[in-house]
Amino acid sequence: MAPVPSFPIKVGHIDDVQELRKSKPTQIPQRFVRDMSERPKLAAMVPSPNDIPIIDLSKLVGSDIDEQGRQIVQLKTACEEWGFFQVVNHGIDSSVVENIEKVAKDFFMLPLEEKQKYPMAPGTVQGYGQAFVFSENQKLDWCNMFALGVEPPCIRNPKLWPSKPAHFGEALQDYSREIGQLCKNLLRHMAVILGLKGDVFEEMFGQAVQAVRMNYYPACSRPDLVLGLSPHSDGSAITVLQQGKGSSVGLQILKDGKWVPVQPIPNALVINIGDTIEVLTNGRYKSVEHRAVTHKEKDRLSIVTFYAPSYEVELGPMAELVDEKNPCRYRRYNHGDYSKHYVTNKLQGKRTLEFAKIEPETST
Ligand SMILES: O=C(O)CCC(=O)C(=O)O
Numbered sequence: 001m002a003p004v005p006s007f008p009i010k011v012g013h014i015d016d017v018q019e020l021r022k023s024k025p026t027q028i029p030q031r032f033v034r035d036m037s038e039r040p041k042l043a044a045m046v047p048s049p050n051d052i053p054i055i056d057l058s059k060l061v062g063s064d065i066d067e068q069g070r071q072i073v074q075l076k077t078a079c080e081e082w083g084f085f086q087v088v089n090h091g092i093d094s095s096v097v098e099n100i101e102k103v104a105k106d107f108f109m110l111p112l113e114e115k116q117k118y119p120m121a122p123g124t125v126q127g128y129g130q131a132f133v134f135s136e137n138q139k140l141d142w143c144n145m146f147a148l149g150v151e152p153p154c155i156r157n158p159k160l161w162p163s164k165p166a167h168f169g170e171a172l173q174d175y176s177r178e179i180g181q182l183c184k185n186l187l188r189h190m191a192v193i194l195g196l197k198g199d200v201f202e203e204m205f206g207q208a209v210q211a212v213r214m215n216y217y218p219a220c221s222r223p224d225l226v227l228g229l230s231p232h233s234d235g236s237a238i239t240v241l242q243q244g245k246g247s248s249v250g251l252q253i254l255k256d257g258k259w260v261p262v263q264p265i266p267n268a269l270v271i272n273i274g275d276t277i278e279v280l281t282n283g284r285y286k287s288v289e290h291r292a293v294t295h296k297e298k299d300r301l302s303i304v305t306f307y308a309p310s311y312e313v314e315l316g317p318m319a320e321l322v323d324e325k326n327p328c329r330y331r332r333y334n335h336g337d338y339s340k341h342y343v344t345n346k347l348q349g350k351r352t353l354e355f356a357k358i359e360p361e362t363s364t
Pocket residue numbers: 213215229234241250251290291292301302304
């Protein structure tokens with residue numbers, strides 16, 4: 001079963017940002033206006049080149065040994081120093097990628113009453129609405145979410161698919177199958193680079209849990225005051241993020257104390273390391289904090305797949321990655337308990353992972 005909170009939650013009134021944008025295009029209700037320290041400081045952002053590592057998957061699995069070596073080094077650097085990378089030539093048919101984007105966009109363009117047939121209950125991350133809201137005075141993200149399929153049966157069960165737009169379920173099923181395979185392949189490469197058996201993660205994870213979240217960020221008249229999505233790391237093992245074609249640049253990752261934008265590359269998928277792999281690798285690979293910002297004129301769509309172990313699995317740093325120089329930094333815990341902890345706390349940088357830290361950092 002997907003985790004559900006066991007406490008009552010009062011979230012107050014939550015404006016639907018798409019409706020706000022339509023009816024009062026220049027109004028930003030106070031609940032969306034961030035405190036000074038949280039505002040995105042967009043004017044100070046220099047458009048940066050594509051610093052985030054790019055992995056060519058066809059070369060990683062190809063027969064050119066030199067090329068393969070280069071991609072392995074690149075992947076190692078990506079996992080150890082960035083926690084983020086983009087994959088190109090991933091082999092997923094462009095029609096699969098285009099179809100999911102089309103149905104996602106069509107879903108968000110439906111009338112509000114239709115979308116509200118799938119309401120997101122407070123404290124859960126399933127359905128349409130705003131997730132991670134736990135109080136009446138919490139600041140809100142400038143984003144509408146539609147989250148689905150927290151367990152594989154949901155993805156395979158047509159009864160749980162929205163009836164509109166047409167073919168949503170089929171597109172989701174095709175997409176999830178391909179993305180699941182990509183995750184397995186990437187985890188296999190990561191394991192080998194770590195000096196582990198290729199199938200170590202697959203064996204450990206059992207029946208992997210795959211959840212899809214579609215994020216729609218309407219344009220916002222004051223992108224300097226709001227955040228599209230609050231800073232957080234993902235609770236997954238790895239995450240696959242597709243940035244919608246023609247969308248504004250919105251994803252930013254925290255690198256050496258600075259927010260670095262992830263420039264979309266046509267047909268690429270963005271991959272990031274989640275908290276689970278950080279724990280399993282005893283911190284060798286890190287889940288990196290990221291956020292989304294909005295744009296004055298352009299909307300933005302992202303389709304995000306979280307790939308994680310089965311809820312029953314007990315996790316902790318792998319023995320091979322713990323030694324005198326790298327003492328154990330995380331305790332063992334049940335992944336279902338961590339998932340519950342994750343979805344029942346607001347997004348706040350990397351604080352959620354303190355759940356697993358042996359010596360919790362005292363953050364300010
Ligand atoms: O929309 C984005 O680029 C960020 C989405 C994200 O980080 C998430 O859904 O966890």
